[in-house]
Amino acid sequence: MLDSVIDARPASIGNGFNVRRILPYRLRRMLGPFIFMDHAGPVSLGPGQLTNMDVLPHPHIGLSTVSYLFDGQVTHRDSLGVEQIIRPGEVNWMTAGRGIAHSERFEDPAMLANGTLEMIQTWVALPETVEENAPTFDNYLPHELPIFTDTGIWLRLIAGRAFGLQNDVKTHSPLYYAHVVLQAGTHFGLPQGYSERGAYVAKGSVEVNGHTYGVGQLLVFTNGVDPVLKANDICTLLLLGGEPLGERFIWWNFVSSRRERIEQAKADWQAGRIPLPPNDNTEFVALPEDRSKPAGSGTGTPPPQPLS
Incomplete structure (x- = not known):
């Protein structure tokens, strides 16, 4: 599973x-x-x-x-x-x-x-x-993001489609991304219809198949199964996944x-061919020294610098 x-x-x-x-x-x-x-x-x-x-x-x-x-x-x-x-x-x-x-x-x-x-x-x-x-930037306010509630469950759809919900966040491939808060004892499943699915524990802990998982763990589930997550306490999850795009x-x-x-x-x-922000252009992060193999999946490359 x-x-x-x-x-x-x-x-x-x-x-x-x-x-x-x-x-x-x-x-x-x-x-x-x-x-x-x-x-x-x-x-x-x-x-x-x-x-x-x-x-x-x-x-x-x-x-x-x-x-x-x-x-x-x-x-x-x-x-x-x-x-x-x-x-x-x-x-x-x-x-x-x-x-x-x-x-x-x-x-x-x-x-x-x-x-x-x-x-x-x-x-x-x-x-x-x-x-x-061409690059783009979009900001979506909370009222533009659908929310689902049920006994012990609060869910906001961040992007994509899941649990019959969708929103206007512009994506480019099939995916789901959701913020979920579960009350202690609540049972919860994952969206269906995607090849790759996961749940990240941001707060609290969950139980899957008798095993407990806590903060900082991303659970990746086998394709074709329908797992059930049980909240051990009040917990916050980020659900994410979708269809693979191939090697990057x-x-x-x-x-x-x-x-x-x-x-x-x-x-x-x-x-300097990628322009700096016009209202924040007096300093920038320099290109790190390349001490790795040529860039590629699985190589020892410099870790991403920013938060985003």
């Missing part, structure tokens, strides 16, 4: 800001089109510390970044000129396509006063037909179906 269990590993995105990294994993690079997943926080810091966690402008190609907050606020700026404060319960979907740069800064007064941050960052790989499309190469913040495209992206960032 369980194909694999991925334990989150500690990772640093700089300035002492540590996250739980779930994907990519050496034994499973992707789950459906999802190729990257970080869980940041919960972290409580004073104003002086919080601004040190700013993620400077950095580039992406060939993917969509998805930012989803449980708590706190982050200011997003990108090379399209978009400036967006990301708040809990919103979906912020940036499609890099042929190339975009963005920053994430912790500067909102409310965030500085509160000092608490918890967020999930995922990357969704793009089908080959749209990898080189990943190096730093670049994803592509073509190895040579990764090399081109490196050269483009180094030469």
Whole structure:
């Protein structure tokens, strides 16, 4: 029933800001089109510390970044000129396509006063037909995302289709992504109709087939089975999966179906051909030193730098 269990590993995105990294994993690079997943926080810091966690402008190609907050606020700026404060319960979907740069800064007064941050960052790989499309950014408010409730169950559909729900979040391939809160003792299943399905435990713990799984574990289920998850206590899950897209190469913040495209992206960032955000262009993250084999799935590549 369980194909694999991925334990989150500690990772640093700089300035002492540590996250739980779930994907990519050496034994499973992707789950459906999802190729990257970080869980940041919960972290409580004073104003002086919080601004040190700013993620400077950095580039992406060939993917969509998805930012989803449980708590706190982050200011997003990108090379399209978009400036967006990301708040809990919103979906912020940036499609890099042929190339975009963005920053994430912790500067909102409310965030500085509160000092608490918890967020999930995922990357969704793009089908080959749209990898080189123009970049876009969309912000979806909580009221645009359908919610399902039942005894012991609260569910918000972040993107895709699941449990008879769908929304207007623009995706490029079949997938599902949902935020679920279960009360203790509640039994819950996964969406049907997808080749690859998983459930990430963000808070609390669940029981599957008599085994208990807790915070920081991604449960990947065998295709064709219908697992039942039992909440041992109040727990928060991120359900995600979809249809695989085929092999993808990943190096730093670049994803592509073509190895040579990764090399081109490196050269483009180094030469300044990927523009910086016009309202955040005085500093940026330099291209890391390449101490790896040529970019590719399963190679020892520099870890992704940003949250998204």
